[in-house]
Amino acid sequence: MLVFGFDYSVISDNQDALLDGLVLTVEVAALGFLLAVVLGLPLALAGRSRSPLARVPAMLWIALARGVPLLIVIFWLYYAAAQEGLFSLTAFVAGVLSLGLTGSGYMAEIYRTALSAVPVGQYESAAAIGLSRITAFRVIILPQAVRTAIPPAMNLFVMLLKGATLLSVIGLADMFYTAKLVAVNEFKPFELYTAAAVLVIAVTLVAALGAGLVERRFSKGVRR
């Protein structure tokens, strides 16, 4: 039982700022996720290649993307690169890139397992009707793999969304940044951080609904 009152007014007073921040958080996470989805497929294919020229760099990338903590990637892209005069990015771009690059490693693994889940017989019968490997991949293999990939990809999106809250450390005025600001100014950390958590959960739920719809679209002809 709470021994102090929960002050809703501090949330409703700042609700516009919080929601603006939430939009930014979702934007960064969605763009980062999109980047991961786009990068993940060639990475997964290169990782499955027989040629070491494709496989070794891809596996290195995947290992690094999954191994380096997101916070370090963020700092590296935002501060370290600028300090060395390599390039300088806005907090938004640095955010999208760090989420996308980290996510690409996970996404590649998601594609890889999804592709392995397509039975060998599908590859064989696609070849037997004279489809080239590229066509077979595009019209037979990938649509079946995508179906398998959707639930774990959804997990990744949630992970990136939660990871996006880290971007407040480089001053991205996202939802968590706003919540922290208000929490400090108004001295109401419990209210604000709870609100922040609820907002993230709300987005996660909406995303899960969306993923369900997409999954149904790709599940034609498959018993659930």
Added chain:
Amino acid sequence: MSATTTSSLLELRQVTKQFGATTVLQPTDLQVRRGEVVCVIGPSGSGKSTLLRCVNFIAPPSTGSIVFDGAEYTPPTDHRWVPALGLPEERRLTRLRSEIGMVFQQFNVFPHLTVRENVAIGCRKTCGLGRKEAAERALAELTKVGMAEKVDAYPEQLSGGQKQRVAIARALALDPKLMLFDEATSALDPELVNGILAIMRELAEAGMTMMVVTHEMRFAMEVADRVIFMDRGCIVEEGTPEQFKDPQHERTRTFLRSINHG
């Protein structure tokens, strides 16, 4: 039509297949005439399926070559470092496969496509038909195998026998010169086997060149022009069904006895 006038549609020349250190197919020579029905029998692991899969390079032979309709095909070079270099060769094999239909034991229909699309996809992507023509072609082939009513169903809604009918229609839609049947009835419920065998029989009577790996001895005896018995990666014995009533080799005799009383 091709330039060759020989009656042999398919010729295997010293074809072998190894998986690592295991030799699955010993050097094998075989000729199949146009319109001929060749049934391949033998115990499991004898290399029957491998033989069939070498013909359309689903499992490329390790050595030897295959002459199909006057063109020779050799084992593809292993471009391990730069696989893209193998594309021209791959394209040639893709063309070969479009002239050879194959029916699998496990049907391998495409679960995410409707029955119609399963058949039409090859017409569209391989023969370059438009969406509408391909759909018409698919319907025509599906009608022949008695599946016209199921064109909009997904494979998941079909029985094994129906799936296999779709798979046969899918192969025939490409107007192949040779049909390969790899134990097409082995995964079916006994009551569904005869329907599929009847389709195969009709196909044979219509003059299709066929290689049939099967355990259905009655089918082999009645439909085949030639029967081949394989064991341990070798063709042990071949002859007409008549000759197989009194096999020369002891191994053939043992095998036939075992399946007749199995």
